[in-house]
Amino acid sequence: MKKTGAEIVWEMLNRxxxxxxxGIPGGAIMHTYHPRQDYDIHHVLMRHEQCAAHAADGYARxxxxxxxxxxxxxxxxxxxxxxxxxxxxxSSPIVCITGQVQTYLIGTDAFQEVDITGxxxxxxxxxxxxxDINELAYxxxxxxxxxxxxxxGPVLIDLPKDIQIASTEFEPPEGDISLPGYRPVAPASAxxxxxxxxxxxxxxxxxxxxxxxxxxxxxxxxLRSFAEKAQVPVALTLLGKGGFPESHPLALGMMGMHGxxxxxxxxxxxxxxxxFGMRFDDRVTGTLATYSPxxxxxxxxxxxxxxxxxxxxxxxxxxxxxxVLTQLLPLVAPATHPEWLAQIDAWRGDSHFRNILNRPExxxxxxxxxxxxxxxxxxxxxxxxxxxxxxxxxTAQFYRxxxxxxxxxxGGLGTMGFGLPAAIGAQFAQPDREVWVIAGDGGFQxxxxxxxxxxxxxxxxxxxxxxxxxxxxxxxWQEFFYDKRYESTRLVNPDFVKLVEAxxxxxxxxxxxxxxxxxxxxxxxxxGPTFIDFQIADVGEDGNxxxxxxxxxxLHEMIRRSQPDHTTD
Amino acid sequence: MQSTLIALVEDKPGVLNxxxxxxxxxxxxxxxxxxGHTEKPGISRMTIVVDSSRTDVEMVVxxxxxxxxxxxxxxxxxxxTVMRDLALVKVRSGDGATRAEIMQLVDxxxxxxxxxxLKTLMVEVTGTDDKISGLxxxxxxxxxxxxxxxxxxxxxxGGVGTDRELTA
Ligand SMILES: Cc1ncc(C[n+]2csc(CCOP(=O)(O)OP(=O)(O)O)c2C)c(N)n1
Ligand SMILES: [Mg+2]
Numbered sequence: 054m055k056k057t058g059a060e061i062v063w064e065m066l067n068r069x070x071x072x073x074x075x076g077i078p079g080g081a082i083m084h085t086y087h088p089r090q091d092y093d094i095h096h097v098l099m100r101h102e103q104c105a106a107h108a109a110d111g112y113a114r115x116x117x118x119x120x121x122x123x124x125x126x127x128x129x130x131x132x133x134x135x136x137x138x139x140x141x142x143x144s145s146p147i148v149c150i151t152g153q154v155q156t157y158l159i160g161t162d163a164f165q166e167v168d169i170t171g172x173x174x175x176x177x178x179x180x181x182x183x184x185d186i187n188e189l190a191y192x193x194x195x196x197x198x199x200x201x202x203x204x205x206g207p208v209l210i211d212l213p214k215d216i217q218i219a220s221t222e223f224e225p226p227e228g229d230i231s232l233p234g235y236r237p238v239a240p241a242s243a244x245x246x247x248x249x250x251x252x253x254x255x256x257x258x259x260x261x262x263x264x265x266x267x268x269x270x271x272x273x274x275x276l277r278s279f280a281e282k283a284q285v286p287v288a289l290t291l292l293g294k295g296g297f298p299e300s301h302p303l304a305l306g307m308m309g310m311h312g313x314x315x316x317x318x319x320x321x322x323x324x325x326x327x328x329f330g331m332r333f334d335d336r337v338t339g340t341l342a343t344y345s346p347x348x349x350x351x352x353x354x355x356x357x358x359x360x361x362x363x364x365x366x367x368x369x370x371x372x373x374x375x376x377v378l379t380q381l382l383p384l385v386a387p388a389t390h391p392e393w394l395a396q397i398d399a400w401r402g403d404s405h406f407r408n409i410l411n412r413p414e415x416x417x418x419x420x421x422x423x424x425x426x427x428x429x430x431x432x433x434x435x436x437x438x439x440x441x442x443x444x445x446x447x448t449a450q451f452y453r454x455x456x457x458x459x460x461x462x463x464g465g466l467g468t469m470g471f472g473l474p475a476a477i478g479a480q481f482a483q484p485d486r487e488v489w490v491i492a493g494d495g496g497f498q499x500x501x502x503x504x505x506x507x508x509x510x511x512x513x514x515x516x517x518x519x520x521x522x523x524x525x526x527x528x529x530w531q532e533f534f535y536d537k538r539y540e541s542t543r544l545v546n547p548d549f550v551k552l553v554e555a556x557x558x559x560x561x562x563x564x565x566x567x568x569x570x571x572x573x574x575x576x577x578x579x580x581g582p583t584f585i586d587f588q589i590a591d592v593g594e595d596g597n598x599x600x601x602x603x604x605x606x607x608l609h610e611m612i613r614r615s616q617p618d619h620t621t622d
Numbered sequence: 623m624q625s626t627l628i629a630l631v632e633d634k635p636g637v638l639n640x641x642x643x644x645x646x647x648x649x650x651x652x653x654x655x656x657x658g659h660t661e662k663p664g665i666s667r668m669t670i671v672v673d674s675s676r677t678d679v680e681m682v683v684x685x686x687x688x689x690x691x692x693x694x695x696x697x698x699x700x701x702x703t704v705m706r707d708l709a710l711v712k713v714r715s716g717d718g719a720t721r722a723e724i725m726q727l728v729d730x731x732x733x734x735x736x737x738x739x740l741k742t743l744m745v746e747v748t749g750t751d752d753k754i755s756g757l758x759x760x761x762x763x764x765x766x767x768x769x770x771x772x773x774x775x776x777x778x779x780g781g782v783g784t785d786r787e788l789t790a
Contacts, residue, residue: 174640175647179690182635199690234632234693358684 056223058186058216059085062150063092065193068225071121073481075099075108079125081152081165084217086123097477097510100502102129104474106136106207107500109147111478113140114461115436117271119200120147120478126154127165130211131172135468137207138176142465143292144265146205148196153213156184170211178206186219194226203237204356205269238355241372241380249327249351249368250384253283256325256349258393261287262308262337265464266330266354266374267296273457275378276329277301283385286397288316290331291449292464298455300433305397309337311446314600314611315400320345321609322396328352330374333363334465339608353377407614409595410451416565417590420444420519423569424451427489427517430573435487435515436461436479440472440496442526444519446598448491470499473516477503480512487577490516494546495524504556507582515576516558516584518549521596529597533612553584560584624653625674625699626776627683632691633659633666640689641668648685651676654773665693669775674699702779708772709754710736711745714765724764731757742767 056064062085066074073095078086089096099105102124109120124133130151140147154163159182170180179199181192189212196208253259267276273296280287280303287297288305297304305316317339320326326348331337338344341364350366352359353374360369370377405411409421424447427435438461439448445462454460461479463471472492480488497518507514519525528542550560559579561572569587576583590596599614631637638657645652653671660667672679679697686695715721715738724743728735733747747757754771 170636171639174636174643232690234687235690236687356688358681358688360684361678362681 054223055220057084057088057218057220058189058212059218060088061186061189061221061223062193062212062217063088063094064223064225065190066094066121067092069119069193069197071119073097073112074121074123075105075112075478076123077102077105077125077129079129079152079165081126081154081214082123082129082150082212082217083125083152084214085150085152085212096123097481097506099474099477100505101500102132103136103470104477104500104503104506106133106147106149107139107468107471107474108478108481109149110136110140110143110145111438111461111475112482113145113147113205113478114143114475115458115479116482117458118146118482119197120145122147122149124149124151125165126152126169127167130167130169134172134176137173137209139463139466139468139471140207141176141178143463144205144269145207146200147207148193148200149207149209151209151211152217153182153211155215156213157215159213169209173209176207177209180209180211182211182213183216184213186216186221189216190223191226195230195232198230199232199235238373239371241353241370241377243380245368245370246377246380247384249370250381252325252349252351252368253285253327253381254386254388257390258323259283259285259325259327259390260305260319260323261285262290262320262326262328262331263287263293263296264290264329264331265292265296267293268457270330270355270374270376272330272375272378273297275375275382279378279382279385282382282387284389284394285327286319286394288312288320290334290337290464291462293331294449294454294460295457296330299453300455307449309334309608310339310602310604311450311598311600312337313401313404313450314609314613315397315404317602317608317611318400319397320348321607323348325349325351328354328366329378330354332359338364339602339610340605343607345608407599409614414566417595418563418565418569418587419595420447420521420587420589421451422566423517423519423563423573423585423587423589424448424491426566426570426573427491428452430577431487431489435459435489436483438462438472438476438479438488438490440490440492441467441469442493442496442524443521443529443596443598444491444493444525446526447519452491469493469496472496473500474503474506476514477506477510477512480514488514490514492516492518493525494518494520494522494544494549501552504553504558508556508558512582513580514582516553516582518584518586520546520549520586520588521590522546525596526598532597533601534603549584549586558582558584560586562586562588564588623673623675625672625679625697626703626705626774627670627672627679627686628696628698628776629668629670629686629692630660630694631666631668631689632693633664634691637666637691640691641686644685644689645682648681650682650685656773656775658775669773671774696778698776698778703776704779705750705774705776706748707751707754707774708746708748709758710770711747711758711761711766712742712768713745713761714741714767715739715743716741716764720764724761727757727760733757
């Protein structure tokens, strides 16, 4: 049957199982929007294309499926860029479809023409400019395959207006994709797995560094079986949260710049590190000169270009983590490491001591309080989407999480403004689960226009604002490393409650712990979206994220909260 | 130190741009890059010379392989390989005596004079980097008006081709 390019787009999205797309129409993509109502695919009208890309990304991270964003040419396409880069750095599978000027106008600086395939070349896994209607269906098919397979990532399809209008005999692509130069993951080398097993079986102080690869390969159960059999404690990267239950006795918690001191200490003292689906980002290693100096290293990753990139390893294993762990498990001897685990527990005790939640309260609200209270109220079962800044680190520290694909945050790019739109995508991925956004007053104001999308779509998203009147994380660096000169970090804010109420969203303000608890309970009892402005202590020790590895320092050289004189337990 | 890579790539618009963009983005130090068609339609071949004292060659290979349009990459540094550069050099020839002198040098290097002007000669030379640099060095005193070099192309000796098993 003959179909237009526009119809082929929806036909193919349908075939790829797409139920929802996020976007904003405009001149060069209107033809594609035109037939949308004939298809069973919901379009979410966002308020900014950056948010469309973040929403697609949030959808992808929570559902494990490909998220889709649509934008017009020119400014619509360039607005996607931050969202695409965010997805690229966190290996999130999204497909972006952009309108483009007619093929015969390309290169002429026509109205709203921009070379978006050129612009996004270094931030996409792959991209396409479609110039032949007969290649459109196959290109979309291929784009989804590339986005989701191997190490996932964003793919962009630029679609000139005349291709959307043209029609052709539509034949859905059948069978396998033939891409001679594309190699998703091959089976791992048995010899390498065998060597890893030998290292594991002789290690005295092993530790697993679990990253997002655990979630992407679906290796949660395999990781757990492995850790339990070999009695290896598991440290998580920020994006690895959810790959291993944090309530598990072998769970250490988060590593890195704002990881627990005892976790970093364990990594530094280990004699074997098992890096599973993580990539030794500078935020988790500290200076490489003194990183895990005594450890032998095993690194499993689906991307060959990550092996030996940052840290030289003794056993690099290229493969899908879940398959590798399945191969590894029978080769690993049951073990116990009582001394090592006891040593870690001793260090853990000290961290526990310094934990702000274990201090007597002085009436001032700190972020750890309300994040902990949300955690308690939701029994740790909510999907928590954080923005970027201090509150992001506190969320990682205090919203302890046992469930996969439930912690969403911009790790690699650290994109402020990510939280709210990503939560929109997350809620579409899991309409029946409770979704909380935890955002800072700085980042919230970067994308708060998408409150409009939340009310238009009637999404029951719960927003928690960590309102400290500062670009807090930058302020903290100024306090520690820039002579306490608070340059351009103080925020004069609007009345957030009134602002949000203007959207018809019920809003609360909390200035102490009791108000915080009440507001959380009332927000949860309210149907639909809610907003709480948590006005937290802005300055002083309680307003900083501890512990902290200063940039460029060794992983164990942490700035720590001082030891308290009294603790509540 | 240099390493020589051969990459077979799909002959599609933008592929050269993808490769060049990758080198820039990852801060890989590349000495030369030569691209051309192969005997198989739809497949182009790149010869890439990497400054291996400053760039991890394995990272170049693995990142090239991540590009969807790159079909195969081979490091031929350690295998017996024929490597060739081509250069055209326009050199000032002056009077008859100088001209004869230059032609003799050109002969010694097994190069060829491909154009004779009133005041210049154009010399074509193929060979390894060293050979070309050698000729250029001896021509320099006469005055080089213009020069162009292609960058290295390479092919492993004997055996089967780098593009074995490839169907276009
Ligand atoms: C788009 C963007 N711009 C700037 C930054 C740099 N930056 C990192 S954290 C931060 C402060 C965030 O402030 P806020 O949202 O109030 O969160 P807080 O740290 O106070 O919790 C800034 C400006 C960034 N990460 N992203
Ligand atoms: Mg703030």
